[in-house]
Amino acid sequence: MYTQALDVQGLDAAAPVDEGALERRFQARIDREEKIEPKDWMPARYRATLVRQISQHAHSEIVGMLPEGNWITRAPTLLRKSILIAKVQDEGGHGAYLYGAAETLGVSRDQLVDQLLSGKAKYSSIFNYPTPTWADVGAIGWLVDGAAIMNQIPLCRCSYGPYARAMVRVCREESFHQRQGYDIMLRLCQGSAEQKRMAQVALDRWWWPALMMFGPHDADSTHSSDSQRWKIKRISNDDLRQKFVDFTVPQAKFLGLTPPDPKLRWNEELGRHEFGEIDWNEFNQVLKGNGPCNAERLAARRRAHSQGAWVREAAMAYAEKQRLRSAGRAA
Amino acid sequence: MDPAMHDKCQWPLFEVFIRARGGLDHKHVGSLHASDARMAIDHARDLYTRRQEGVSIWVVRSTDITASDPEEAEALFEPARDKIYRHPTFYDIPDEVKTL
Numbered sequence: 001m002y003t004q005a006l007d008v009q010g011l012d013a014a015a016p017v018d019e020g021a022l023e024r025r026f027q028a029r030i031d032r033e034e035k036i037e038p039k040d041w042m043p044a045r046y047r048a049t050l051v052r053q054i055s056q057h058a059h060s061e062i063v064g065m066l067p068e069g070n071w072i073t074r075a076p077t078l079l080r081k082s083i084l085i086a087k088v089q090d091e092g093g094h095g096a097y098l099y100g101a102a103e104t105l106g107v108s109r110d111q112l113v114d115q116l117l118s119g120k121a122k123y124s125s126i127f128n129y130p131t132p133t134w135a136d137v138g139a140i141g142w143l144v145d146g147a148a149i150m151n152q153i154p155l156c157r158c159s160y161g162p163y164a165r166a167m168v169r170v171c172r173e174e175s176f177h178q179r180q181g182y183d184i185m186l187r188l189c190q191g192s193a194e195q196k197r198m199a200q201v202a203l204d205r206w207w208w209p210a211l212m213m214f215g216p217h218d219a220d221s222t223h224s225s226d227s228q229r230w231k232i233k234r235i236s237n238d239d240l241r242q243k244f245v246d247f248t249v250p251q252a253k254f255l256g257l258t259p260p261d262p263k264l265r266w267n268e269e270l271g272r273h274e275f276g277e278i279d280w281n282e283f284n285q286v287l288k289g290n291g292p293c294n295a296e297r298l299a300a301r302r303r304a305h306s307q308g309a310w311v312r313e314a315a316m317a318y319a320e321k322q323r324l325r326s327a328g329r330a331a
Numbered sequence: 332m333d334p335a336m337h338d339k340c341q342w343p344l345f346e347v348f349i350r351a352r353g354g355l356d357h358k359h360v361g362s363l364h365a366s367d368a369r370m371a372i373d374h375a376r377d378l379y380t381r382r383q384e385g386v387s388i389w390v391v392r393s394t395d396i397t398a399s400d401p402e403e404a405e406a407l408f409e410p411a412r413d414k415i416y417r418h419p420t421f422y423d424i425p426d427e428v429k430t431l
Binding site: 039323 | 366381402
């Protein structure tokens with residue numbers, strides 16, 4: 001069930017509880033790979049960790065509509081416009097699935113939206129970068145959605161049922177996003193020298209921010225150990241990042257493009273790529289709100305929310321009027 | 332605008348059930364907010380059937396669902412556990428007896 005609003009019978013019959021015993025039983029269930037559902041007992045920190053992670057994820061989907069939505073009117077063909085509209089609509093849908101999953105943990109949609117609009121909640125740093133050319137739309141699909149898939153596939157097996165089920169749905173839809181992005185890059189790279197250069201510049205712009213999407217190094221990651229014990233996070237940041245690089249470098253090679261990292265090379269002995277160090281200062285600055293587009297993104301969300309307020313209110317007023325009318329008829 | 336502004340009225344929550352193909356049961360797929368049931372159907376169409384995932388939608392106000400308590404699951408479902416005679420495999424029928 002996806003809701004906290006359910007009327008559960010027999011709550012008042014609860015006996016005094018031994019938290020330690022409950023927590024041991026909870027961990028034993030996780031260790032047996034059982035799923036935790038909204039009404040099950042869970043440690044407060046498990047609940048808080050999930051609310052933080054799922055809502056950040058939801059916010060990222062919603063803010064993620066902006067850099068690409070920016071290109072819908074200027075996509076080069078009618079088909080590209082239709083594809084981009086479908087993709088942006090999917091992102092909105094993913095945000096809705098995830099808000100729904102977060103709400104099962106006892107937080108309201110209004111609270112979550114407030115946290116985003118007030119700047120209190122974080123969202124993925126990647127969406128604070130600009131999309132100055134059409135090639136950026138291709139690079140986002142290929143790299144940003146590619147990195148997102150890498151992050152999200154293990155989440156389909158996360159211990160919290162509603163989050164895992166939402167992620168299954170998201171992952172099923174995400175593959176189209178990545179492929180349409182690569183398709184844009186492919187067409188540009190088969191085009192004129194100028195088009196190919198545009199694709200290379202977009203790769204230069206998105207390569208490092210995409211690698212940052214996997215988060216800090218394992219050694220510096222503050223939330224990892226609890227999340228791994230609770231099977232919310234199953235694969236470490238660095239392992240996922242390595243996998244992404246290993247998958248993506250041959251794809252770039254096929255396009256005839258070069259990732260902007262002079263230290264990038266194949267290590268035959270280890271059977272994986274070596275690559276340079278991420279600029280963590282840039283990562284932290286963008287996360288703190290000082291990226292190229294942070295202010296613009298939040299302003300766009302605030303504007304959309306306040307300009308839509310009358311619609312939300314009018315719909316509620318209409319529903320209430322209909323309810324009163326039918327109640328009057330029944331009386 | 333005050334960014335911490337609360338909506339005066341949060342749309343209520345609905346649970347959504349989709350029949351994937353004719354002949355199958357409606358299955359719970361998730362939830363969404365809508366001002367009324369009519370809008371919940373429209374939103375469910377956009378949210379859960381963008382790729383032909385369904386041929387029929389049910390929505391129900393989440394507050395109208397009564398659920399069993401997971402804390403009582405053992406007491407609730409345990410009585411069925413020792414009634415294995417409810418399953419056909421409980422009965423040993425001689426091999427000579429056919430079509431039974």
